[in-house]
Amino acid sequence: MKISAIVNQFKANFMEDGNGSLAAASPQTSDRLVLKEHILEIVSDSGEGAQKAGQSFGAVSAKMGNGVWTVEIIPADIQPPPRTKESASGIRIRFGSEKITNAGDEADVLVAFNEIVPYTRIEQNVYREGTIVLIENKWATDESRDIRQSYATAIEDFKSRGFVVYEIPMEEECLRLTPNPKKGKNMWVLGMLSHIYDRDLDKAAAQIEYTFRSKSKAVVDSNLQLLQAGYDWARENLSLRYRIPSIEASQELVVMNGNEALSFGIQAAGIELCSMYPITPATSTSHHLAECIQSSGGIIHQAEDEIAAVGFAIGASYAGKTSVTITSGPGLALKTEFLGLAVMAEVPLVVIDVQRGGPSTGLPTKVEQSDLLAVLYGQPGDSPKVVLAPSTIEECFHFVILARKIAESFRMPVILLSDANLATGVQPFPRPELREEWLSPPVDQSPWKEGVTAYDWDEKTGLSQRPVPGQAGGEYTLTGLAHSSAAKVTYLPEINQKTAALRSRKLATFGRTLKPPRIHGDEEGRLLIVGWGSTRGAIEEAVDRAREQGGRVSSLHLRFLSPMEPGLKDIFRRFDKVMTIEINYSDSPDDPMITPENRRYAQLAWLLRAQTLVDVDCFSNVHGQPLRPGKIFARIQKELNQ
Amino acid sequence: MFGIKQDFICELPKKYYTLSNYEKGVARWCPGCGDHAVLSAVQRLCREEQLPPEKTVFVSGIGCSSRFPHYMNTYGFHGLHGRAFPVACGVKFRRPDLNVFVITGDGDCCSIGAGAWIHAIRYNMNITTILFDNQIYGMTKKQTSPTSRIGTVSNTHPTGSVLPPVNPLQTSLGMANASFVAQTADWVPGHLFATLKAGYEHPGFAFIKVIMRCSKFMGPLVEEMTTNRDAVSILTHENGIQPDEGTLRAFKNHRAHDPSDINAARELAEDKEVSYLGLFFQDKEAMRYDLYGAHNLGFSPEEKISAVNAQLDKYAV
Ligand SMILES: Cc1ncc(C[n+]2csc(CCOP(=O)(O)OP(=O)(O)O)c2C)c(N)n1
């Protein structure tokens, strides 16, 4: 492998012992503190590459067999001024001996490139007493008095918060190797962290090679040198030495974020057209697709707006190529009228909504789960459709394949609700074994069966087969107006009633194929937590923690929201209390003006209350942050102690 | 037969389509509505071009005119108000084998659908668009349209409309990548047919504005348009539309215009006194987005799977 050649080369240059392998150069693990897991954050000014360092660190850890969840810290502005809170850009990596399903609670270690950027995160309470802060120390001797002062004040403040501060000469050390340390500091940091956590340096080098694959050899080499330098510096100067045992995975794994998983799902489903308009946090799916969908026989259309994007997808679906459109809240709002048409005219369609904070432009980069009611009830008139919510990154992949199948079999739009948390979270999962049956079948061009209408509804199931342009004898005019089975416009009362019922019946038919949801924990108890979407990992972790302390709490996670998985009422009856945990708005019972009668509940809670007539409570917020297991745990404890 | 060799036997189409193969039901437009004339002309065009009904799709928006697909015995898509263009483009993008037409009204196209319209011009897919411009909202009963002349009395402007109208020809000619812009009138059947035919045969997005009669709500205007032949001039050129002798005789005003000259086309489109019937502009070489859309069709399942696997390799741990 040529990576090892390069590694050998810089090894000869920078290590006294030019013969030993890199692994041999790493210190004995016996003097290391063995941990079950750690949460690490790297925060820098936008553009300093903290994310790149963190992604590489996460990938290396996954390759070493650790469970990993990484999530990016994204600045809100495009060009925030440096050394400001707005400029904070970075990454959180939670990694451990076992599978990691969420971003976790307070960080154990923070690497900061200056003293200002951590404050964005401090305001979000993501550090605790004892959090180790490894901070660039060049600001202590900066020529500006203000900066020196600011640095000194912050360091004092960090200490008073109980952080354990290590001041690190990052830039000074990098300057030994490169005249422009701003560009390479992140790789030096990766080297430093690799020593602290006993990462496999060969794997880190391979990762750098991959990250900079489109760059010149000089760039790659310089980054590899910085990696080694950071590693060596930590070995000589830092006493922090951890070990997080891992088991080399028996299965082949892939590691990606939820949006990339969606992109892979689209291709594995054989969907040949993605029609979209850019919107955060959905766009990165399209970026990934744009890079590779042409190689798998598909294409991306960037439309002039979201209305045109969904119209284009519906046109292609009508012509036999079931298509996908990807969006987020504001775009979903624009697609509303076309969604109603797809329901009414029974056009298969896959809609992916990567939810963000709303209403309106809201919190573009932040997580919220607040489009559930909008997708269900956002269209005027009755508009039954299937709604799925993946709860893991792996499900982001598989649910697209499922969604296309449902859309085609049931001749209706299927909406997939992901969110910013899944979109940016990176997690390894077993590499899917692609199957031919996942791909959409070729467009049927055989003559249409004589005597069969365009909507030859089966009375029992509501299902019908659709003619596709090119099928001789199947000619019909699709319309969004009320229509008969022959697709003729009609306003006859009985026909409208009947066709509405048939469209609704399809949902019931599909619902009959679903199994009751699996309960995490005991089948009965004091408290049942119900969640949906990206919160699953955090909820189950909190439930496990409470159960370890004897709490009689269980949870269930709904992945089908329309129709809902069956048996909920029976399950709910077995618990003293049922409460949803969601990331969307609900009135708190003790808010001013709020009574049990006028309280507005979180979105799933509304649905469950209506569906089961159980007095389902909710715990939700719109902080724009992923829910932390610690917060959920505290809430569970509060409920159980009542 | 003597002397006729095997390879001289030409393959006859399996079926010869007659007008009745394209007709469906009774059109429910008002008597005297211009839409009837366009329907007949389009059915004639389909027969003349022998378009297989199953390979032909009429996409429309909402309005009187947008009911059109229901009266064609082909595939049709009667969708949303203002949104025929994205649907039609979506149909065509991955199905190059289909003949796609867009039927739209002046409100449908130039008001609610304006954004989609100008982008459809730019996409320049091989689609024939017929704008039924009756200068009024017919379906919803006489509201001002973006193409209504100043002073048009309508239910939304009982004392006369106040804004200058949109000029769809001018707008089309101003849009990047425009490739075919023509105007005709519903009551000049020979010219109407010749224009539709030229539009259908154009390799790209043919935008045909048809000056329409709304007999129900625009009686006086219809009267004026159909009787004052001096207000009409026929564009002539060897590369233009070749109407029948009857049209050329009935309309005395002719104007020579080279459809490759976009500046002259824009000047003609701006003329407020005279309505020119004919081909304003054509560029057969303009970039076609439908060719891009169809460039990688027909992958086998193996090819798809191996491409995705190759991508997955990069994410393998
Ligand atoms: C979103 C939406 N807004 C408004 C309408 C009501 N509407 C139906 S047709 C129409 C105007 C049609 O006028 P035009 O496009 O000129 O067609 P015409 O009836 O004149 O042929 C309107 C406003 C609608 N159907 N949908």
Ligand code: SF4
């Ligand atoms: S209202 Fe006008 S446009 Fe509509 S059908 Fe009647 S005449 Fe034609």
Ligand SMILES: [Mg+2]
């Ligand atoms: Mg009109």
